[in-house]
Amino acid sequence: MNTLKTQIIAVFGLLLCATSASAADIQIKMLDNSPTEGIFVFEPGFVKANVNDTLVFIPTNPGHNSSSLLTPSNAPTWKSPFNKEYRVKLEKEGVYLYACDAHKKMGMVGVVQVGKAGNLEEAKKKAAEESATMPMNKDRFSKMLEKVK
Numbered sequence: 001m002n003t004l005k006t007q008i009i010a011v012f013g014l015l016l017c018a019t020s021a022s023a024a025d026i027q028i029k030m031l032d033n034s035p036t037e038g039i040f041v042f043e044p045g046f047v048k049a050n051v052n053d054t055l056v057f058i059p060t061n062p063g064h065n066s067s068s069l070l071t072p073s074n075a076p077t078w079k080s081p082f083n084k085e086y087r088v089k090l091e092k093e094g095v096y097l098y099a100c101d102a103h104k105k106m107g108m109v110g111v112v113q114v115g116k117a118g119n120l121e122e123a124k125k126k127a128a129e130e131s132a133t134m135p136m137n138k139d140r141f142s143k144m145l146e147k148v149k
C-alpha cells in the first residue's frame with residue numbers, strides 16, 4: 001500500500017512538472033559575424049515563442065542593440081541600450097519585428113512569433129517597407145517571415 005501511495009505521489013509530481021512547463025528565457029546573440037548567417041546578425045534571427053516567454057538579447061559583440069519595429073496591437077514596444085543584456089517579456093500573441101538601430105540598413109533584423117500570427121499581413125507589409133531601405137541583406141526579413149506558421 002505504501003508503495004502504491006509513493007507511486008501515486010510520484011506520478012502526480014511528474015504531472016505537475018509537465019503542466020507547469022513554465023515560461024522560458026530565449027537567448028538571442030547580437031553578433032558582428034555568424035559563420036552561417038553572414039555579418040551583423042541576431043542569432044537566432046527567427047524565434048517561435050510562447051506567451052510569457054522572455055527574449056534575452058546578449059551583447060556577444062559590442063556595438064549593437066535591439067529596437068522593436070512592429071509589435072502586436074497593445075503589446076509594448078522596446079528600445080534597448082547598446083552593449084547591454086536586455087530582456088523583453090512577450091505577453092501578447094502575434095508577430096514582432098525588431099532591428100539593431102546601428103545596423104538595420106545592413107539587415108540586422110529579427111522576427112518573433114508568439115502563438116497565433118494574427119497580425120502576419122501587417123508584419124509582412126512593415127517588413128517589406130523596411131527591407132526596401134536596406135542596401136544589403138534585404139531578403140532576411142522575408143526569409144524569416146516564411147517560417148511563421
Ligand SMILES: [Cu+2]
Binds near residue numbers: 063103
Ligand atoms: Cu548592430
